Amino acid sequence: MTSATTMTTALPADQREPLMRLAREVAFETGTRLFEEGRRADRFWIVRTGTVALDARVPGRRPAVIRTLGHGELLGWSWHFPPYLWQLGAEATSPVRAWEFDAGAVLALCAADPGFGRTIAVWVGRVAAERLHASRVRLLDLYAPYGSGDLI
Numbered sequence: 476m477t478s479a480t481t482m483t484t485a486l487p488a489d490q491r492e493p494l495m496r497l498a499r500e501v502a503f504e505t506g507t508r509l510f511e512e513g514r515r516a517d518r519f520w521i522v523r524t525g526t527v528a529l530d531a532r533v534p535g536r537r538p539a540v541i542r543t544l545g546h547g548e549l550l551g552w553s554w555h556f557p558p559y560l561w562q563l564g565a566e567a568t569s570p571v572r573a574w575e576f577d578a579g580a581v582l583a584l585c586a587a588d589p590g591f592g593r594t595i596a597v598w599v600g601r602v603a604a605e606r607l608h609a610s611r612v613r614l615l616d617l618y619a620p621y622g623s624g625d626l627i
Contacts, residue, residue: 500575509527514561519581522572526571554581
């Protein structure tokens with residue numbers, strides 16, 4: 476987990492408050508698919524308890540687990556960027572409790588308050604960059620002849 480992916484370190488308290496007013500508590504059983512790569516991204520979550528595996532489709536193989544998320548981490552960034560389609564899939568690997576957010580409501584709040592919108596955009600952008608890097612490293616570890624070369 477990096478500081479960019481946790482809400483409490485990425486958002487100052489005055490920015491967390493308006494976001495949390497939009498939160499809805501949800502729970503998922505182990506094995507629940509939260510979203511599928513390529514489908515419409517219209518919500519996101521902050522994991523409270525449990526773990527969620529992010530995975531990527533690999534032609535001719537089982538989906539590759541890219542990263543596992545836990546407490547305080549943002550689950551889902553595709554809702555913030557057109558074309559609003561999930562870039563990865565996600566599955567609960569243990570019972571999960573989370574706060575769920577409707578993307579449209581959060582984007583409306585971002586539009587109404589540019590300072591809040593910028594904070595959210597920077598947070599989600601950092602998460603997206605970190606997840607894309609993790610995807611690259613993991614796929615190279617799994618499928619490249621000499622691994623990721625993470626030191627490069």
